[in-house]
Amino acid sequence: MSIVVVGSVALDSIETPSGRVAEVLGGSAAYFAVAASYFAPVNVVAVVGEDFPEEAKATLISPTINLDGLEVHPGRTFRWTGRYHENLNMRDTLDLQMNVVADFAPQLPEHYRQTPFVFLGNIDPGLQSRVLDQLAQPRLIGCDTISHWIENERPALEAVLKRVDVLIINNEEAQMISGEHNVVRAARQILTMGPKMLLVKRGEYGVLLFSPQSVFAVPAYPLEEVSDPTGAGDSFAGGFLGYLAESNDVSEAGLRKAIVYGSVVASFTVEDFSLRRLQSLTRDDIEQRYRLFVSLTKF
């Protein structure tokens, strides 16, 4: 089964304790697409400017990534500049240029509209709904959001939440949406707002999956070197939805396996800057680390 992703394709400038890079490929749709492409075909919906470098585009070219929905608009590509603290769980945004993303109104190519699996990367929730309007009969819809939309676009966010199957956010976002500090109470509250399931990403501490019937918790893979945490969440979502689309198994057991695959892919992403490690994976690398995950957590 295939997946459609809408999100950003960006040029990131990043500083971490391990080093710095300038104007490298980033953005939620880029990380998601490459991560998911190891499992299933991905249809990308995003916009870049006329300055988008050939080299960055080359990273996205793959037999399982369809770029027909990657629009090139007059103007400059979305840019983000950030710096991570010694504690890699914290980062500051130093500069943000929306550029061509400011006027983006996603228009799905005709041949995308039957895609069964959907990931709404963190863009304006009004645009997320607009993407859903263009899809015939999605089988499973995943959705991300960020504090900016929770604070400033609450009604549009609540409208899209009513339509999604799995909301994939971090701890702080779950607290903001629900007004609850405790993650279990936050989850219970969010599950009344529409999503059938809530995935809470906790960075180096792993992931929690809440559904009305059950809770699943999995630690993150402990890494000796984390070069750049950027894109970990979107890579996680890519591995998660990628595995679901490949297996077409959305049972509780299937979801749990998909979460571990998402965690595996994210653990590779952070080992190098930008998509460098992610783009050079083999399915065998992924399966090997999946087995390490089993031995990491088995008791």
Place this chain on the structure above:
Amino acid sequence: MSIVVVGSVALDSIETPSGRVAEVLGGSAAYFAVAASYFAPVNVVAVVGEDFPEEAKATLISPTINLDGLEVHPGRTFRWTGRYHENLNMRDTLDLQMNVVADFAPQLPEHYRQTPFVFLGNIDPGLQSRVLDQLAQPRLIGCDTISHWIENERPALEAVLKRVDVLIINNEEAQMISGEHNVVRAARQILTMGPKMLLVKRGEYGVLLFSPQSVFAVPAYPLEEVSDPTGAGDSFAGGFLGYLAESNDVSEAGLRKAIVYGSVVASFTVEDFSLRRLQSLTRDDIEQRYRLFVSLTKF
């Protein structure tokens, strides 16, 4: 098999977002002993003052807790006053009175000296060594410490670390001892200092076990209500060493099961203030939550 624990028995005054209590039973040896007593006989080594209330002592009375090593000295019992933030991972110490603990020089009753399992709760590392000197042939030694000793008693701490099997500390303490931010590198460093294994407690995020051959990660049980996190770490250690002493299985598989039992017991402790929930457990409660832990983590 039995366990000997040395640590504090205290009167705690605690404020959390859920409420406040004054002069209730606390201290590492108290939490540890009650937690471990569900699994194996525990020999307590600690000191209290003449003001130690009968009611607090009654909480420690159990067929599987031996209080022959609980000395009563002239003066007042150790007291700690603390306040937790809305985020329960953070707390401030408002007052600390060493009282009778200041001159404590643990002297093990003769019939404690063959005890095979040992837990050195967080007291002066010089005293921890002194306890080990009095033990004939311990099978497994667990040890805790805190930032105060890491900063101020480094040589004594390094001396005791050479003798312990499992160091049981939190993330920040692991960083302080090793000088490494990354937990995997911190663990590798600490394992060169003596301990055969390192258990890193991460509060609501669970526990990591490092040995030279392997890593084990387990999440914490997600709780809807956390009333008072005090004693969670010592209860964890009590459940962990308690299960090891009961099973006498210190293989990798045995250690992993013991960690889950420790996590289970700690998850009960934080549901109420002081030892209230911990003291009223049944083994059946523990087994039931152990099974919930299995379904929480299985994939």
